[in-house]
Amino acid sequence: MIMQDFLTLVLEPFREVFAGFKRFAPNMLAMLTILIGGLVFARIVRALLRKALTALSFDAWSDRMGFTVMMRKGDLWTKPAEAVVRVVFWFLVIFTIMIGLSALKVHAVNTLVAQFFLYLPRVLSAVLILVIGYVAAGFLSRTVLIALVNNGYHYAKVLAEAVRLLLIVLILAMALEQLQVAPNIVVAAFSIIFGGIVIALAIAFGAGGIEAARRIIEKGAAEKSEGKDDIQHL
């Protein structure tokens, strides 16, 4: 009797653990199945995406858009297509892990997974803002550069770079605001930087450019009175 009680005391924890394991095991199995399936899926997507981006000459397009230069400046030395493939692959892996963890049906984990999925749209819109904004900043900067050069302005490149810089600052602030990363600090920092750049430009061209402005006006007046261009290009 005492022996039986002793055995019961020894075996009971094992039974409880085993029962708990029996309840938990299907969830674990589901998680592992989801993880394995997800990894396989991610590898298939990686292979297909690599082929698709090669067929679309994505690397050449990235060179033209300036994304390659941006990556090199950020010390990223892989090809743009490979970078995109890796980002998508790891995104799918993380996505799979989150879904797998939710299969465990553990409350704390479920909360974490829910927060991840709630944050995901903000990450996607921030990435979109960065990509579209970077392309737009490059386009507008180049428009300004070519227009100023064709009108003979000496400081065309400086002005074009100033336009690009202002737009990049704006885009970064917008992306950080989307990600809700210290939003008050970001807004304040953006205001200070943006306002500072504008004031600096105003001072540079206002005070520092007085001589240059005088030369431009005198040159323009001289061109009007002599050396007028009558040529008809068309």
Add this chain to the structure above:
Amino acid sequence: MTKIVERQEIRTILDRVGSADIVVGIPSFNNARTIGHVVRAVQAGLAKYFPGHKAVLVNSDGGSRDGTMDVVRSTRIEDQAAILVHHRIDPVPVIATPYEGIPGKGSAFRAVFEISDALNAKACAVVDSDLRSITPEWVELLLKPVLREEADFVAPLYHRHKFDGTITNSIVYPLTRALYGRRVRQPIGGDFGFSGKLARFYLAKDVWGTDVARFGIDIWMTTTAVANGFTVSQSFLGAKIHDTKDPGADLSAMLYQVVNATFGLMETYPEVWKKAQGSEPVRTYGFQYAVGLEHVNVNVERMLGIFREGLRNLREIWIAVLGQGDFGEVEALGNTGDEAFHFPRGLWSRIIYDYALAYHQRRLPAEHLIKSLTPLYLGRTASFVLEMRDADQSGAEEEIERLCEEFEKNKEYLLNNWK
């Protein structure tokens, strides 16, 4: 897109007229000051040279607010004897109407093509509404080769100052001559004659919602006629004097319009221009004579200043388009003084082909690409002006001929790289 011939008021006039041998079109937009002279010249030309032909005059207007269409409707030849016409002249029916579609000369021409098609015209001509130098003889020279069935398309041939028309002289003429193998000297002249058959061909093309309708119609008409096997000729019209375009008009915008249209047509007809080798002259009508021309001031210093600014600020774009080799040659030019500045013909032809290739490969947005050509164009123009300052018209024309030969010689470079 609505057809102009479907409008009730136009339909009424067309039904009354029935058919016509000749249609002359004049596109306009706020040209009340100048269009009267053009209309009288056309009326006189029709009366003198085509008295037995039924003609209609079409003014295709872009929404003028200065009474342009009223001027057209009310203009008559007052003194027939002065223009040496002694037979009875029936008034030429006039259709003055706003055109349909995107604002631009192309849409205006489309209206002329539609009316020509509706009237089953044998021959058509279009002339600009601000011409000061148009004479009745222009009408004969643009229409007679078509009516005699010797030509489907008649381009103008003007006598211009050696420094005028530099976009034509340094880009459009050498390029289209090398591409399509026909020596149409002024492919974007703007005053053309063409057959009714060619007008119907133009009308059938689906271009009226594109840049052709806005500003590319001249080069489009010439290239379409050449590339599709129509008989092309040109007529000497003398001097072309018209209202000076707004001096503030942006050169790079003009360059973009013309070069974009020319490069765009290369995308449409690659199988035609790839096959063409060398070039042949086109039949030229008209008695050629020397014309006194006003002196043209050219600010070479400003042109070279913009070229050097381009070298300083557009370096990355030019390297991407031209490659290191040709850019190196351009860079060397930047160190040359004004008086010794010389932009080689071979380099210029390769630059234009490089730009055509970059356009084809979409390396940059088209507007950025072509506008970045402006400083290079000004450098080449400045070089031409410096070299030809003491030359006469024939000397300048010989230099342009040498440039065209360079374009033809370097065409292989374009063919080898066009994929």
